[in-house]
Amino acid sequence: MAKMLCAAVIVSMMAAGGVFPAMATEVIGQSARDNEAVSLWLKSAWREYAKRFVTADGAVIDDGNQGISHSESQGYGMVLAVAVDDRELFERIRDYTFETLQVRKDHLFAWKVEHTDKGPNVADTNNATDGDLLIAWGLVEAYKSWGENENLSSARLVLKDIAEKLVRDTGFGPVLLPGEIGFSSGNGKEFTLNPSYWVYPALEAVARFDTSANWEEIAVVGEEVLDLSQRAPSYLPPDWVDVSGIKLDPAEKFPLEFGYNAIRIPLYLALSTNAYREKKVADFAALKGFDAPGGPYVVHVVSGETQSVMGGKGFAAVAALTRCMDTSEPFPPELLRVGADPYYSSTLQIFTVLALAERYPQCLSQEG
Numbered sequence: 001m002a003k004m005l006c007a008a009v010i011v012s013m014m015a016a017g018g019v020f021p022a023m024a025t026e027v028i029g030q031s032a033r034d035n036e037a038v039s040l041w042l043k044s045a046w047r048e049y050a051k052r053f054v055t056a057d058g059a060v061i062d063d064g065n066q067g068i069s070h071s072e073s074q075g076y077g078m079v080l081a082v083a084v085d086d087r088e089l090f091e092r093i094r095d096y097t098f099e100t101l102q103v104r105k106d107h108l109f110a111w112k113v114e115h116t117d118k119g120p121n122v123a124d125t126n127n128a129t130d131g132d133l134l135i136a137w138g139l140v141e142a143y144k145s146w147g148e149n150e151n152l153s154s155a156r157l158v159l160k161d162i163a164e165k166l167v168r169d170t171g172f173g174p175v176l177l178p179g180e181i182g183f184s185s186g187n188g189k190e191f192t193l194n195p196s197y198w199v200y201p202a203l204e205a206v207a208r209f210d211t212s213a214n215w216e217e218i219a220v221v222g223e224e225v226l227d228l229s230q231r232a233p234s235y236l237p238p239d240w241v242d243v244s245g246i247k248l249d250p251a252e253k254f255p256l257e258f259g260y261n262a263i264r265i266p267l268y269l270a271l272s273t274n275a276y277r278e279k280k281v282a283d284f285a286a287l288k289g290f291d292a293p294g295g296p297y298v299v300h301v302v303s304g305e306t307q308s309v310m311g312g313k314g315f316a317a318v319a320a321l322t323r324c325m326d327t328s329e330p331f332p333p334e335l336l337r338v339g340a341d342p343y344y345s346s347t348l349q350i351f352t353v354l355a356l357a358e359r360y361p362q363c364l365s366q367e368g
Contacts, residue, residue, distance in 0.1 A: 032358060064342035108162070178197055203215045258299045259299060270359060335352075
């Protein structure tokens with residue numbers, strides 16, 4: 001399948017001296033489905049993903065995290081189901097998400113569900129804002145794809161509570177708290193943030209359908225947080241940062257690492273429809289761990305020392321995406337093989353191919 005895809009995909013956009021994004025589609029996955037070879041790969045990858053990670057009830061299982069489900073996995077599953085036009089499985093994942101995780105007094109979602117012999121057990125009712133945002137994005141994409149008003153209404157309720165409970169003003173502008181509890185000081189002026197919680201394609205998509213917050217402004221502030229977090233010697237953003245006024249530093253209560261959170265940042269930038277954000281993807285290609293097939297790595301952002309390799313095709317796929325954006329390096333065929341990696345790496349792998357198909361089809365070259 002990997003060789004067939006690389007041999008069959010038509011290189012639709014080539015430009016001397018660089019790579020340029022294709023026209024963004026209205027519904028995520030549309031360009032991928034319109035290309036026969038990519039569509040075949042996507043359907044195959046999704047079937048394998050659903051078989052391995054989605055239960056009959058619609059729980060998306062994180063097998064690398066003690067087999068739990070969480071709002072992030074449910075949101076990713078919803079978006080991917082829309083991308084492959086799988087309405088039945090989308091609705092199964094959506095219904096499980098609302099029935100099992102939406103147990104708070106607001107419209108946000110408990111972030112963690114454990115699976116026991118007695119059924120699902122909500123282990124932590126605090127929310128995770130990226131999970132909430134991914135779920136809202138999935139609902140908006142479902143509305144765009146299938147026109148069911150209930151999906152849009154549900155998305156707006158989630159977004160309204162994100163706006164009311166999780167958006168805070170700082171010296172940089174409005175930011176997203178990672179969760180309602182545990183990320184702001186008693187005086188409400190100091191915050192711990194996660195730059196990878198700015199899911200840029202989600203913010204762009206919901207901004208067209210919801211006015212409970214200025215989602216585009218929040219996205220712009222996310223870029224500023226990202227820029228300020230990328231410092232010598234590694235210039236890699238840490239997973240977590242502390243913000244006080246206009247001061248930003250790596251977060252003290254988390255490891256000082258670029259790791260399994262921040263690896264998503266270049267992928268989210270690549271999925272953006274904003275040309276400036278897309279160009280930032282290429283900047284990662286020259287950074288430690290992105291400039292060689294062996295990466296990426298977990299890196300200590302203060303010392304610049306490599307901690308460990310991020311094993312898995314999904315992480316390597318994100319790094320390969322940045323190299324393609326920088327030098328037009330063809331996407332390695334071996335990174336298209338599916339069925340072996342755990343949930344998180346598999347999720348990033350499929351989203352990376354979506355980004356290539358939707359924004360940069362020339363990266364899936366006929367070579368290789």
